Amino acid sequence: MTTSSKWNLAQGTVVTGRWKGGKYVVQRLLGQGANGIVYLVKHTGSARLYAMKLGFDTLDLQSEINVLKAVQRTRLRGLGENRSAPYLVEVDDYTHHGREIPFYVMRYVKGEALRTFLAHKGGQWLHVAGLHLLQQLRTLHEAGWAFGDLKPENVMVAPSGEVELIDYGGVSAVGKSIKQYTEWYDRGFWNAGSRTAEPSYDWFSFAVVCIHLLAEGPLKRAAQQLPQTRSTNDLLLIVRSDEALAPFRSWLELALRGDFRDTLHACQAWKKLVTGPYIARRVGVKTPGWMIGAFALSLTLLGCAVYLSLRF
Numbered sequence: 573m574t575t576s577s578k579w580n581l582a583q584g585t586v587v588t589g590r591w592k593g594g595k596y597v598v599q600r601l602l603g604q605g606a607n608g609i610v611y612l613v614k615h616t617g618s619a620r621l622y623a624m625k626l627g628f629d630t631l632d633l634q635s636e637i638n639v640l641k642a643v644q645r646t647r648l649r650g651l652g653e654n655r656s657a658p659y660l661v662e663v664d665d666y667t668h669h670g671r672e673i674p675f676y677v678m679r680y681v682k683g684e685a686l687r688t689f690l691a692h693k694g695g696q697w698l699h700v701a702g703l704h705l706l707q708q709l710r711t712l713h714e715a716g717w718a719f720g721d722l723k724p725e726n727v728m729v730a731p732s733g734e735v736e737l738i739d740y741g742g743v744s745a746v747g748k749s750i751k752q753y754t755e756w757y758d759r760g761f762w763n764a765g766s767r768t769a770e771p772s773y774d775w776f777s778f779a780v781v782c783i784h785l786l787a788e789g790p791l792k793r794a795a796q797q798l799p800q801t802r803s804t805n806d807l808l809l810i811v812r813s814d815e816a817l818a819p820f821r822s823w824l825e826l827a828l829r830g831d832f833r834d835t836l837h838a839c840q841a842w843k844k845l846v847t848g849p850y851i852a853r854r855v856g857v858k859t860p861g862w863m864i865g866a867f868a869l870s871l872t873l874l875g876c877a878v879y880l881s882l883r884f
């Protein structure tokens with residue numbers, strides 16, 4: 573990952589677009605990935621908040637922008653008059669200490685990454701967030717795209733459980749090769765199929781995301797095997813034996829094998845699972861250790877805060 577100070581912008585820095593002249597004031601850092609660094613910014617004209625991504629590499633950022641534009645075009649065609657605010661707002665360059673930094677401005681997605689969200693709200697919220705996520709994938713798939721690099725960090729969840737996908741750098745047209753992936757969630761990593769962009773690639777990744785969130789230990793052990801011995805069966809074994817995954821078992825098996833008819837079918841099957849008697853009987857799925865740990869840590873911090881405020 574590139575960590576040059578060239579991209580470190582202090583709060584209050586005004587980023588002015590070289591070509592279009594848009595002015596944005598940096599509020600704070602939102603995150604950093606392999607392709608760029610993302611800031612929360614305020615547009616000086618409208619006072620609206622946006623996320624701004626500054627790219628480490630012009631070509632990588634440009635291909636991400638091209639995909640975003642194409643996805644946006646197909647979405648707008650489908651939505652008619654009922655369109656929501658566009659995701660991609662502006663594309664420009666920023667001259668900083670005599671160097672050109674490409675950037676784009678996008679909708680600010682207010683929420684938490686999936687893992688943090690579940691740590692705060694509890695594992696049972698995966699039912700709600702999962703359905704929203706599948707609905708997002710359905711829109712993308714029906715427009716002829718596969719998301720590709722699906723992982724918990726790329727799924728932002730609002731307090732209501734509404735989901736928004738971020739990082740479109742891995743999106744590819746159906747039929748093309750997957751251009752960006754992350755080991756555990758990649759079908760090729762498990763020798764479970766090709767790296768072709770298709771809906772089943774995303775179902776598989778989402779299934780591994782669920783396994784990761786609810787049964788991290790067994791997944792870690794399975795991933796440590798020799799590359800040539802890893803297979804779908806390792807994942808199916810975890811799904812069939814781990815109690816935390818029991819409510820999702822039938823759905824995960826279909827997703828790992830790529831056996832849904834389409835993503836609408838995947839959504840319907842998830843909905844059925846969530847409203848079905850298995851989950852209704854159980855108050856919630858078993859909460860994994862890392863979530864209990866996060867909860868214990870927040871209790872300890874709260875205790876310290878109360879102690880300190882009483883003492884002084």
Ligand SMILES: Nc1ncnc2c1ncn2[C@@H]1O[C@H](COP(=O)(O)OP(=O)(O)OP(=O)(O)O)[C@@H](O)[C@H]1O
Binds near residue numbers: 625725741
């Ligand atoms: N629209 C957005 N709204 C809010 N936060 C965002 C948004 N886009 C990105 N972020 C934050 O910035 C981080 C990095 O962004 P992004 O994932 O796009 O970078 P990347 O370089 O493509 O990452 P990766 O290494 O995963 O490919 C995200 O993990 C997220 O925390």
